[in-house]
Amino acid sequence: MNRALLLLSTAMLAGCSMAPKDVRPAAPVPPSWPTGDSYLRESEAGLPALNWRDVFRDARLQTLIAQALANNRDLRVAAANIAAARAQYQIQRGAQLPQVDANLGITERRGNGTNIGNGAIPGNGNTGGNTGGNVSGGGNVGGGLRTNYSTQLGITGFELDLFGRLASLTRAQQNSYFATEAGARATRLTLVGDIATAWLTYASDASLLEVAQQTAKSAEDSVRLTRARLEGGIAPRTDLRQAEQTLATAQNDVARQTAALAQDVNALRLLAGSEIDPALLPASIEQAAPSVAAVPAGLDSSILLRRPDVVQAEYQLRAANAQIGAARAALFPRISLTTVLGFASTALSSLFDGDAFTWQAGGNAAYSIFRGGAARANVRLTEAQQQAAVASYERAIQTAFRDVANALATRGTIDAQLRATQLQADAAADSYKLATARYRGGIDTFLQSLDAQRSLYTAQRQLVTVQLTAATNRVNLYRSLGGDSQLEATVQGPQAARGAGTPANPGG
Structure with a gap:
């Protein structure tokens, strides 16, 4: 009877913990997105499940993203880090069990x-x-x-483990493991966004190359016409030199954009982790931009709690909290059998x-009788580290909120900017057409025709830039919100280590 009572009391003591209770700080951000002249009004609703296939709808881009998720070397490094963190957790958990030796x-x-x-x-x-x-x-x-x-x-x-020292250390290592997994999911999220951005950049450079080639061809016609007028005694030499300057500028841009396209392919090849099929590349930004859809409306700011970097910061906070319990338990005697x-x-x-x-x-x-206050100082150290983890968690949420707010600010004005730039490009094209006809008819000077051509070239390049900005803004909004359901589904590591009762979604 006495032996049974002793075993029961020992088991009860072994289950105690000196770690403070896990309490998530209140989110240091407003409950909804900012609204106003530069923001689109967003209705508040439940947390959605994002899916990169719903945002990036072009089949070629989807193929590239899937290829990158399978072959990217950064993801392989992240997977190795997850395996190492899982092994460290298992090593620490093994310290709670008896070691049995036979010889x-x-x-x-x-x-x-x-x-x-x-x-x-x-x-x-x-x-x-x-x-x-x-x-x-x-x-x-x-x-x-x-x-x-x-x-x-x-x-x-x-x-x-009468005072929960080993249990606290195991819980700290487990949460460090979960934090590593969340960091790997952040790497996946970043990779998807980088692939989409690089694909759109290639499309933009392809459009800029086409604009430069068209301008160079038009400039060649102007040089040919001006030279003929100079030889006929109608135009001065200055007109020919100005036409040649415009031609040289366009030819320089053709060479520069050709090199940029090659560099864009190299960037995509690095992100994809292998050779890419040229058939997967877009022909122009006009073709590629509409394939990137906007994220669904009706998102409140609590979705940021699903962002991988925020989840990672929360697990790091929990790990720091468990370290406090281990440091407190270290103040008491250790009993070994x-x-x-x-x-x-x-x-x-x-x-x-x-x-x-x-x-x-x-x-x-x-039991250490005298250590110069080192044990109590270790408790204060872990408490200070826990406070730093709280601040890091709050900063992660604030940073996520800022990223989304910035993306929404651009989204609220980019359509108006795109319409204005399109009107400007259309007007510049018509102006150049009229100026060229008036110059050939002897009504206007060549300088007016040349200015109209330069204005058209600038407007066309600006239109391509704004189209790229509008498309990458939708990519940035997807990446800022985080919480891609498909990326979460690909991570199975923590499920094997959640035996200690850690919730599957700390931010939900």
Whole structure:
């Protein structure tokens, strides 16, 4: 009865924890997105589940993203980091369980011819408090060989976790593991956004190359016409030189944009982690931009709690909280138990018989009387680290809120900017057409035609830039919101380690 009560009290003490209760700080951001002249009004609704296939609808871009998710080297590094963090968690968890060792030994000894009668030669050793056995025998050794067999099964290094020190360390390592997994999901989210941005950049550079080529062709016609007018005595040499300047500028842009396209392919190849099919590349920004859809409306700011970097910061906060419990428990004594069961005999056939069996059990309690205040200082250290983790968690939420707010600010005005730029480009094209006709009719000077051509070239390039900005804004909004359901579904690591009762979604 007394033994049962002792075991029950020991089990109850082993389940206690000195870690403070996990309390998530209130989100230091407004409950809804900003609204006003530069923001689109967003209705508040439940948290949606984003899906990159719903945002990036072009089949070619989807193929590139899937290729990158399978082959990107940064993701492979992240996967290795997850495996390492999982192993560290398992190592720490193993410290809570008894260590069981077994060994089998054989020893031969040559006698010196002494008659030892029927007495016993006891043998009892202790190596690290874990080994031992009795050696028995009798008779006249007579200078012959004496063989001793032994086997042992021992429980070593088992610490009674009365104050939850090992449990707190395990919980801290588990949350560090979850934080590593969340960081890997952030890498995936970034990769998807980078692939989409690089694909759109290629489309933009392809459009800029086409504009430069068209301008160069138009400039060649102007040079040819101006040279003919100069030779006919109608136009001055200055007109020819100005036309040649415009041609040289366009040719320079053609060469620069050609190099930019090659660099864009190199960037996509690096992100994808392998060679890419040229058929997956877009022909122009006009073709690529509409394929990037806007994220669904009706999002409130609590969706940011699903962002991978915010989830990572929360797990790091939980790990710091558990470290406080471990530091507090370290102020109390550590109690360790050892036991060993063994058999020893001079005859292999009688190894497991009768008196060959031996056993040994022991306990140890250790407590540091004086460490110069180091233990209490360690508690203060972990408390300070926990406060830093709280601030980091709040900063992660504030940063996420700022990213989304900036993306929404651009989204609220980019359509008006795009319409204005399109009107400007259309007007510049018509102006250039009229100026060229008036110059050829001898009504206007060549300078007016040349200015109209330059204005058209600038307007066309600006239109491409704004189209790229509008498309990448939708990519940035997707990336800022985070919480892609498909990216979360690809991560299975934490499910195997959530036996300690950690919720699957800390930010939900």
